[in-house]
Amino acid sequence: xxAVWTAPEPTPTPAPAAKIxxxxxxxxxxxxxxxxxxxxxxxxxxxxxxxxxxxxxGKDSYALLDILLKLQRxxxxxxxxxxxxxxxxQPGFPEHVLPGYLKGLGVDFRIEEQDTYSIVKDKIPEGKTxxxxxxxxxxxxxxxxxxxxxxxxxxxxxxxDDMLQTLFLNMFFGGKLKGMPPKLQSDDGRHxxxxxxxxxxxxxxxxxxxxxxxxxIPCTLCGSQENLQRKxxxxxxxxxxxxxxxxxxxxxxxxxxxxxxxxxDPALHDFRNLAATxxxxxxxxxxxxxxxxxxxxxxPSLQVIKL
Numbered sequence: 001x002x003a004v005w006t007a008p009e010p011t012p013t014p015a016p017a018a019k020i021x022x023x024x025x026x027x028x029x030x031x032x033x034x035x036x037x038x039x040x041x042x043x044x045x046x047x048x049x050x051x052x053x054x055x056x057x058g059k060d061s062y063a064l065l066d067i068l069l070k071l072q073r074x075x076x077x078x079x080x081x082x083x084x085x086x087x088x089x090q091p092g093f094p095e096h097v098l099p100g101y102l103k104g105l106g107v108d109f110r111i112e113e114q115d116t117y118s119i120v121k122d123k124i125p126e127g128k129t130x131x132x133x134x135x136x137x138x139x140x141x142x143x144x145x146x147x148x149x150x151x152x153x154x155x156x157x158x159x160x161d162d163m164l165q166t167l168f169l170n171m172f173f174g175g176k177l178k179g180m181p182p183k184l185q186s187d188d189g190r191h192x193x194x195x196x197x198x199x200x201x202x203x204x205x206x207x208x209x210x211x212x213x214x215x216x217i218p219c220t221l222c223g224s225q226e227n228l229q230r231k232x233x234x235x236x237x238x239x240x241x242x243x244x245x246x247x248x249x250x251x252x253x254x255x256x257x258x259x260x261x262x263x264x265d266p267a268l269h270d271f272r273n274l275a276a277t278x279x280x281x282x283x284x285x286x287x288x289x290x291x292x293x294x295x296x297x298x299x300p301s302l303q304v305i306k307l
Contacts, residue, residue, distance in 0.1 A: 031200060032070055035196045038198045042183040045077070045194070048079065051081050051155050052145070053083045055083050057217030060162075061157040062214035063209060066212060069081065069107065080108075082109065083102055084112060085111050086116075086142060097217055114141050116137040155195070156193060158180055159197040159198070159202055159205060160249075161201060166180040167180075167251075182194065262283075
């Protein structure tokens with residue numbers, strides 16, 4: 001009797017839940033790696049330091065605290081974390097959400113209640129941008145709270161995309177080549193502001209917020225203003241990122257590879273006293289050479305949106 005051939009059983013495809021779990025685990029590892037790398041690159045956290053993590057109720061500050069707590073448990077150095085939220089008394093603000101969430105984490109926290117909302121609404125005419133005054137008031141209060149808590153590092157939830165937006169805002173509207181640094185002394189000189197999410201892109205933070213089901217609290221001040229210059233630049237960068245993957249990462253790397261002699265600021269490079277040395281240099285001017293760059297297609301147009 002001839003043998004009967006039967007097709008092999010098909011390899012079962014992974015259950016969707018298992019695949020999702022794997023992707024979420026990869027995302028968590030990437031976030032922890034990027035935050036840990038930024039902390040190490042800029043020496044943001046040293047042994048024994050107390051870090052005040054500012055909590056707004058948005059996805060970025062939720063993710064910042066979440067990842068720092070994970071790293072705190074694994075880090076070879078010991079450091080303290082205290083979460084601080086400024087309740088600005090915005091109408092409808094769900095003041096129970098953050099205390100309940102933070103108590104559930106078991107993290108030290110403080111809710112600082114200051115009615116900056118009324119001040120901003122009183123001082124800023126209807127339709128005008130509120131961010132500047134709101135930011136100044138919030139900054140002063142948070143500096144005071146940091147001093148009261150004995151925190152020398154103030155951690156903010158700004159990510160890679162925020163930093164690039166700031167660069168373009170300064171170029172387009174301020175006439176400066178100036179960005180948002182991962183680490184800088186506060187303007188009152190008493191604290192150091194750190195941005196551990198400096199290497200993290202916003203898309204990953206959106207995904208992580210969904211994975212962790214953070215109880216997001218929308219801002220009814222700046223969050224409701226649709227025509228802000230920052231929003232316009234953000235839309236432009238998101239369009240570039242969609243059409244030219246990797247472009248924003250290259251821009252972040254550019255901020256870490258500045259060549260002052262190839263810009264035009266006499267305060268950074270002594271153009272006035274520059275003279276030929278007779279010594280060849282790779283950094284010298286190659287006046288007639290076209291600079292060549294790796295692959296990507298045509299550069300994106302700056303006219304993606306109307307600024």
